[in-house]
Amino acid sequence: MGRQPCCDKLGVKKGPWTAEEDNKLINFILTSGQCCWRAVPKLAGLRRCGKSCRLRWTNYLRPDLKRGLLTESEEQLVIDLHARLGNRWSKIAARLPGRTDNEIKNHWNTHIKKKLIKKGIDPVTHEPLQKEPQDIETSSSPGERSSESENNNHSLPVESANTIGSSEENSSSSPTENCSVFNDEPEKLFESLCEDEKLLSYLLGEDEPPLVDTTSWDLPNNANNFNNCTSSFTSWDDCATWLLDCQDFGVNDFGLDCFNQVEMGILDTLEVGNKKQK
DNA sequence: AAGAGCCCCAACCGCCTGGGC
């Protein structure tokens, strides 16, 4: 009856991952695919908790992860989504291919929060900070707001529009090349979001395609084959399904060499990371 | 040059949910 615990806690290593551990995990995932995370440490020869392996893979080692800071467009999208969804980082991350919930959460707490405060916007409520205390007390949190908005999708906070409009960075930033939505003025973008019910449902729904074009994924340079593989997909669903298939069956089952090159890219990244660590 | 303080982010912790037994 029941299952074995995730890890026995005894003899399980904690703390930063070493390059050797990373290589073991990468090699295992790329050759065997993602199966039961509980079994991964044992099969990969790691003294880690399965949970830790999953976290390391999803937040750092995955080949489809973007590197570097969020772009202006991504940042603005995070702000907009946070205004509606609150701290549901995984939901927000789902709209930003190549970004993890942890990454977005960290970026929010370290960068965006400060930017909003600097602009006089409450990062929690997305309302002006100089609001009267009474208003602040009565104003609902984004999370609550999002639940309300499920009943009434027209209740977008006006301040969010102001947030976008007042963004100095936005007025000087270049629009995202691959996403036509961002070619418009920020105000227009937001208006279009409010007026376009379909778009709104995309933002709030569960299975919608992301707004950011997947062709902008910043894969390693030598992973062109991977780009070739994915660029042929006609929709996000196709691409996502294909990636999930990879997860389910293991890349070797597809007879694709491209992942070996992706892996090389990862190893290059790791080497850079390790040098950085030293 | 060195110490203090701050910033950033990888990783951990604990809770929740869905599903297997």
Next chain:
DNA sequence: TGCCCAGGCGGTTGGGGCTCT
């Protein structure tokens, strides 16, 4: 039907690096 586990999620923390004095 209820227990237990795996996976997922959001909050928090610790340590390395950076900046300031």
